[in-house]
Amino acid sequence: MTASLPVPDFVAYRAVRRGVRDLLRGRPGAWFHRVPACPEWTVTDLLGHLTAIAGRVLARHGGGPVSPAGAVAVPELLDHWDDVGEELDRRLEDAGGRSGAVMVMDAYTHELDLCAALGVAPPEDHAAEAPSFEVLVSGLSGSITARRLPSLRLCTTSGAEWTAGDGRPAATVTAPTHDLYRSLAGRRSLAQLAALAWSTAPEPWLPAFGWGPFAPPAQPGV
Missing domain, CATH: 3.30.1050.20 (Nonspecific Lipid-transfer Protein; Chain A)
Incomplete structure (x- = not known):
């Protein structure tokens, strides 16, 4: 691939969170749809996975408890993911920007899974x-x-x-x-x-x- 400046992980991860939120905005009827690429999961399950992974990576970087409080519906999970993600972004940046590559790949792959599940075209020129x-x-x-x-x-x-x-x-x-x-x-x-x-x-x-x-x-x- 043609050489280019690497995208810092925290930049790519923030773009995935924004993309997933945009996908799910205004689609409450899709929260319990099955995700064909992950057939055991609903859309809500997939989002729960993303927040759980963020919590684990944050803990490895010295973060505190990250379990979501209260409900685990899509809006609350998105807010929780952003809360965890914003702290994780800071820690990834402090670590040099290249210590969360696997997490970014997992999240971006699942963003594409959501696109397929919702019948939405995949994003172009995505940072991740x-x-x-x-x-x-x-x-x-x-x-x-x-x-x-x-x-x-x-x-x-x-x-x-x-x-x-x-x-x-x-x-x-x-x-x-x-x-x-x-x-x-x-x-x-x-x-x-x-x-x-x-x-x-x-x-x-x-x-x-x-x-x-x-x-x-x-x-x-x-």
């Missing part, structure tokens, strides 16, 4: 996109290396490029930015992964897309 890609490419790279596979070049149709694995890439996979991101984040089935634009047969690399918390779903993902 680039740092989240870096986390996902790093995870895929480790998975490729652990399986002793040749490295893989990842390209978006808009011109961004990464290498996952060690050494000279033996294959290239190309997709629109959103589809490539969702593929790296365990939101695309093996059939969907194979249907991307590959320079050679994709089968050797498909198992590597299951790593850490991610696994391609059995059914086509969104």
Whole structure:
């Protein structure tokens, strides 16, 4: 990918919180909708997950108790997430701005899950996109290396490029930015992964897309 100044984690995380709030504003009927990318969760459950993760990361950075008081409906969860997030933003900034990358990736991925669940187009030029890609490419790279596979070049149709694995890439996979991101984040089935634009047969690399918390779903993902 073309070199650029890294986005500080606290900036990216603040953008995700703002994006999720905008998505849920004026949609009380959606609070208990299922989230297809996380089929065991409703929209409210997903937001509860985001606030819980924020609390854990804040505690690791020396923050105090973060359990939400009282109700756990969407408006209260959003307010609680902002309260925790604002303190977390300050601590991440003090830590140099690059100590919450996994949390940012998780939150941005779930923002995209919400977009899919609500039938809303994914955001463009999101501050969290680039740092989240870096986390996902790093995870895929480790998975490729652990399986002793040749490295893989990842390209978006808009011109961004990464290498996952060690050494000279033996294959290239190309997709629109959103589809490539969702593929790296365990939101695309093996059939969907194979249907991307590959320079050679994709089968050797498909198992590597299951790593850490991610696994391609059995059914086509969104």
